[in-house]
Amino acid sequence: MHASNPMDYQALATQIKEWASELGFARAAITGVDLAHAEAGLADWLARGFHGEMDYMARHGLKRARPAELVPNTVAVISVFMPYRAGGLDPHAVLADTERAYISRYALGRDYHKVLRNRLQQLADRLAAQIGPFGHRVFVDSAPVLEVELAKQAGLGWRGKHSLLLNRDFGSFYFLGELFTDLPLPPDPPLPKEHCGNCTACIEACPTQAIVAPYQVDARRCISYLTIELKGPVPLEFRRAIGNRVYGCDDCQLVCPWNRFAATSAETDFAIRHGLDDVTLLALFAWSEDDFNTKMAGSPIYRIGYAKWLSNLALGLGNATPSPAIGAALAARADDPSPLVREHVAWALQEGGYVAKGL
Known part of the structure; x- marks a missing residue:
């Protein structure tokens, strides 16, 4: 497609990185694109x-x-990454307070899919303006792509x-995000070694022992899943271990020594919304x-939808230090229209002793 237009692809690769x-x-x-080893x-x-x-x-298989x-x-493949940590209340403090709701740090701001996809498309548009039309497609956690393996192979890091x-x-x-392209750009070398x-x-910190062996995660045990x-x-078997983690889990990242160096994101789209870094389970359960729908638009x-959200919060409340306010809030949703919410609320009422105490 591009043979009739000789091009300095090494210089173009450098330019792409500057634009990124x-x-x-x-x-x-x-x-x-050779990932046969994986x-x-x-x-x-x-x-x-x-x-x-x-x-x-499984549907997409290999x-x-x-x-x-x-x-x-x-x-x-052009592989990119964008930091998302936005500061806020210390995550360890949130996890230690059973009345607070822990939300994975990546979900405190705007939906990353839209943010990264838009930026990658801008990158593709700049490239097209420079060289003319070319074959490409943007991916952000949205298709059968081995994004960590591609990033590792490109030298962006190593797999922990x-x-x-x-x-x-x-x-x-x-x-992480990717721009697939038909341009024969020169590949960057992978890192010569990993540093774990x-x-x-991370293995020891996982509340549900989801990291069943180094580099292997059983999603069925993972709190994010x-x-x-x-x-x-x-x-x-996992309800107690979930604690107050109502959306995702960061424990394996929070204990990683390399995250002592993790930068705070300068991206305003990832700024904390609605005080989600410091909010009680009861406040969210009252929504x-x-x-x-209003507050989580763009998040x-x-x-996951309202019913799943409430059901997660119900587990958190069942794991919280018992109080009359929590008992009353749970009891008020005991007949929720959603079978999922009803089941988790019933468990929380039982687990917190509210049924026996009549709170």
């Missing part, structure tokens, strides 16, 4: 059922490891034992469906 920086990406790097691990993960109810993972099958004519990408300068508190060493802090992806009731939390 101007668009707010902390890092950008380029890799090829296929066996992906197949084994799926065969063991570690994807849980995320049927789309296409995740084959970018050129996903987007024909793809020969290079919690399976997330780690970078020496930014830790792991960032979003003998550390197993249980509070976001799982459609039905949370299995009894009406209109409150939820990644919106997609």
